[in-house]
Amino acid sequence: MVNSKEFYIENFKTFVEKLNGQSKLFLHEIRKDALKQLAEMDFPTNRNEEWKYTNVSPILKQNFVPAVNTSAPDFSKEEINKFLFNDFDYHLLVFVNGIFSEELSEIGALPKGVVVGSLNKTAKDNPQLITAYFNKISKTDNAFNALNTLYAFDGLAAIVPDGKVLEKPIQVLYLNTSRDDLVLSQPRNLIVAGKNSQLSIIANYRGYGEKKYFTNIITEVFVDERAIVDLCKIQNESDKSYHIEKVQAHQKEKSVFNHYNITFGGAIVRNDINSRLDDQNIETHYYGLYLAGGKQHVDNHTFIDHAKPNCMSNELYKGILDDNSRGVFNGKIIVHQDAQKTNAYQQNKTILLSKTAAIDTKPQLEIFADDVKCSHGATVGHLDETSEFYISSRGVPQELAKSMLIRAFANDVIETIKIEPLKEQINHMIFEHLHRVEIVNSEESR
Amino acid sequence: MLSIKNLYANVEGKEILKGIDLEIKTGEVHAVMGPNGSGKSTLANVLTGNKSYEITSGEVWFEGKNLLEMDPETRAREGMFLAFQYPIEIPGISNATFLKTALNEIRKYKGEPELTPKEFLDLIKEKAKVLGLDESLISRAVNVGFSGGEKKRNEIFQMLMLEPKFALLDETDSGLDIDALRIVSNGVNIFRKSDNAVLVVTHYQRLLDYIIPDFVHVLSKGRIIKSGGKELALELEEKGYDWIKEEEVDTSTKLEAEKV
Numbered sequence: 001m002v003n004s005k006e007f008y009i010e011n012f013k014t015f016v017e018k019l020n021g022q023s024k025l026f027l028h029e030i031r032k033d034a035l036k037q038l039a040e041m042d043f044p045t046n047r048n049e050e051w052k053y054t055n056v057s058p059i060l061k062q063n064f065v066p067a068v069n070t071s072a073p074d075f076s077k078e079e080i081n082k083f084l085f086n087d088f089d090y091h092l093l094v095f096v097n098g099i100f101s102e103e104l105s106e107i108g109a110l111p112k113g114v115v116v117g118s119l120n121k122t123a124k125d126n127p128q129l130i131t132a133y134f135n136k137i138s139k140t141d142n143a144f145n146a147l148n149t150l151y152a153f154d155g156l157a158a159i160v161p162d163g164k165v166l167e168k169p170i171q172v173l174y175l176n177t178s179r180d181d182l183v184l185s186q187p188r189n190l191i192v193a194g195k196n197s198q199l200s201i202i203a204n205y206r207g208y209g210e211k212k213y214f215t216n217i218i219t220e221v222f223v224d225e226r227a228i229v230d231l232c233k234i235q236n237e238s239d240k241s242y243h244i245e246k247v248q249a250h251q252k253e254k255s256v257f258n259h260y261n262i263t264f265g266g267a268i269v270r271n272d273i274n275s276r277l278d279d280q281n282i283e284t285h286y287y288g289l290y291l292a293g294g295k296q297h298v299d300n301h302t303f304i305d306h307a308k309p310n311c312m313s314n315e316l317y318k319g320i321l322d323d324n325s326r327g328v329f330n331g332k333i334i335v336h337q338d339a340q341k342t343n344a345y346q347q348n349k350t351i352l353l354s355k356t357a358a359i360d361t362k363p364q365l366e367i368f369a370d371d372v373k374c375s376h377g378a379t380v381g382h383l384d385e386t387s388e389f390y391i392s393s394r395g396v397p398q399e400l401a402k403s404m405l406i407r408a409f410a411n412d413v414i415e416t417i418k419i420e421p422l423k424e425q426i427n428h429m430i431f432e433h434l435h436r437v438e439i440v441n442s443e444e445s446r
Numbered sequence: 447m448l449s450i451k452n453l454y455a456n457v458e459g460k461e462i463l464k465g466i467d468l469e470i471k472t473g474e475v476h477a478v479m480g481p482n483g484s485g486k487s488t489l490a491n492v493l494t495g496n497k498s499y500e501i502t503s504g505e506v507w508f509e510g511k512n513l514l515e516m517d518p519e520t521r522a523r524e525g526m527f528l529a530f531q532y533p534i535e536i537p538g539i540s541n542a543t544f545l546k547t548a549l550n551e552i553r554k555y556k557g558e559p560e561l562t563p564k565e566f567l568d569l570i571k572e573k574a575k576v577l578g579l580d581e582s583l584i585s586r587a588v589n590v591g592f593s594g595g596e597k598k599r600n601e602i603f604q605m606l607m608l609e610p611k612f613a614l615l616d617e618t619d620s621g622l623d624i625d626a627l628r629i630v631s632n633g634v635n636i637f638r639k640s641d642n643a644v645l646v647v648t649h650y651q652r653l654l655d656y657i658i659p660d661f662v663h664v665l666s667k668g669r670i671i672k673s674g675g676k677e678l679a680l681e682l683e684e685k686g687y688d689w690i691k692e693e694e695v696d697t698s699t700k701l702e703a704e705k706v
Binding site for chain 2: 384385386387389390391392393394395396397398400401404405407408410411412414415427439440441
């Protein structure tokens with residue numbers, strides 16, 4: 001068996017053949033650069049400081065066939081319905097193994113000039129909308145990034161011109177699965193919010209079936225002056241899958257970027273969430289919640305790059321780890337010399353539900369300006385026994401008391417989500433994922 | 447109703463209760479008074495099953511059942527209730543969800559059907575009125591953003607909702623202003639009936655101006671050193687705790703005599 005790097009480089013020829021005329025597009029030049037990059041670099045190991053606690057060798061032990069080189073199963077609308085978040089209005093886009101499904105999507109009416117759809121189609125029909133951003137916001141940091149770019153083919157394109165506001169959120173279902181081959185699914189997402197524009201995206205990553213697969217994503221986000229972007233990722237891939245995503249945001253003056261990162265699934269999960277605050281009066285909020293059990297490994301690396309003065313960033317990552325699961329949190333904040341009057345806050349809190357769960361948490365603040373307010377904090381603990389006693393002293397069984405405390409712990413992250421029905425559905429997923437007794441809400445009695 | 451016999455308990459290896467004997471009958475209100483560190487809160491926590499406390503010897507019988515063999519939730523379902531000195535905040539869980547869960551667990555244990563939403567709502571309205579509580583409290587998260595006084599009032603509200611047989615009030619008066627003290631006491635007085643019992647644990651006498659006890663016990667260094675009627679509380683208020691300690695030996699003999 002060839003090693004994975006050789007395999008992925010070798011498979012590129014098959015991909016090019018399948019592309020037909022599309023190899024003339026600007027995208028292909030970028031792919032060819034990525035091919036060179038991948039040839040020159042190796043996949044990270046634990047010797048690499050950025051990957052110290054996350055061993056990716058299980059991912060590299062098998063060769064996943066890029067989705068573009070294999071066939072994908074057909075899903076009906078009924079079949080995908082159970083994967084969707086419901087009870088609110090949204091524009092729906094569905095990607096199966098990273099490739100847009102026209103039949104399953106229901107985008108609906110959009111404001112004039114707004115493009116929400118397939119990156120592949122946008123690259124063909126309106127390349128001028130994306131050339132200025134594609135692969136320019138994100139730089140290749142590692143071999144996984146190069147691999148995504150090498151096979152960059154499809155994904156979400158959301159291009160909102162100046163002054164346009166999307167009233168409804170966009171729900172993007174990324175359904176990933178292996179059928180004949182073990183599949184490498186590589187969504188490549190581009191979100192561009194013009195000046196004074198506003199949009200909200202729910203990135204809903206789901207897995208299907210019992211076989212292994214590997215999802216390797218890059219999401220680029222450009223938030224222009226005074227634009228507001230909410231990107232809410234809810235990842236519930238299969239327990240056997242591997243999931244890696246890099247989000248790179250670039251923000252301009254007075255813009256707001258809210259990133260929510262909720263992790264349920266995946267055997268090995270790695271998120272790199274990066275924002276460059278490249279102008280004044282920018283706001284960035286990162287909210288994370290990771291729920292892991294079994295032998296799951298969940299690694300969140302965040303990086304907030306304060307390049308200019310008078311900006312604010314706030315980060316809250318919370319996790320609940322059960323069984324033999326392992327968490328990693330690395331929160332990097334750089335405040336450059338120019339970035340005076342920066343406010344940067346970071347918190348990471350983890351609850352361990354078992355004696356064998358563990359987390360490595362590391363704040364990494366590098367401050368070169370002298371007039372800033374920065375703080376960070378990390379706590380690791382167990383469910384509070386006094387609180388548990390309080391609840392059970394009212395007649396509530398201990399398992400349900402624990403569920404209530406888990407719910408209470410997750411609350412300050414869940415509360416930040418703006419779509420009410422989505423909160424409820426995420427709460428439900430928390431108990432389902434951790435195999436915990438569910439709390440029956442009493443809202444009807446109000 | 448409740449019979450405590452020669453109860454010893456430790457916290458973090460330190461002996462706090464050193465042989466407590468106490469009999470509480472249906473329809474009675476007892477007050478346990480004592481200086482800080484005398485073991486008042488330990489007694490309340492031990493009776494309701496807080497696992498941070500270790501019972502080293504003794505017996506507690508509740509309605510003819512061995513209380514110490516029960517976990518906290520079973521004690522609650524059997525009819526025990528502790529109004530906490532420091533009530534816990536539970537973000538994300540509304541008072542309605544919390545109370546309905548508790549109430550239905552208790553009813554299930556007794557073989558009673560769950561309350562319908564209307565029955566539950568009517569019960570809330572009735573009990574909230576007693577305490578002058580705004581009904582909107584019910585949709586707020588348990589104790590989150592409540593002032594000290596509101597938390598204490600919410601404890602009494604929970605007590606009224608759950609209708610236990612035996613209610614323990616742990617320093618419920620601490621942190622209450624005089625108006626809140628009146629409201630809370632009024633709730634307790636409405637609660638007390640011929641078929642239940644109350645044990646008030648307090649440092650100060652002032653709560654006992656409003657909740658008149660049938661018996662007052664003085665706790666010192668983990669033992670009840672003096673018992674008497676409600677006038678004992680007034681005496682303590684006047685003279686402090688020191689005078690009793692001197693007659694300690696005397697009292698324990700007297701206690702034995704009373705029990706017979």
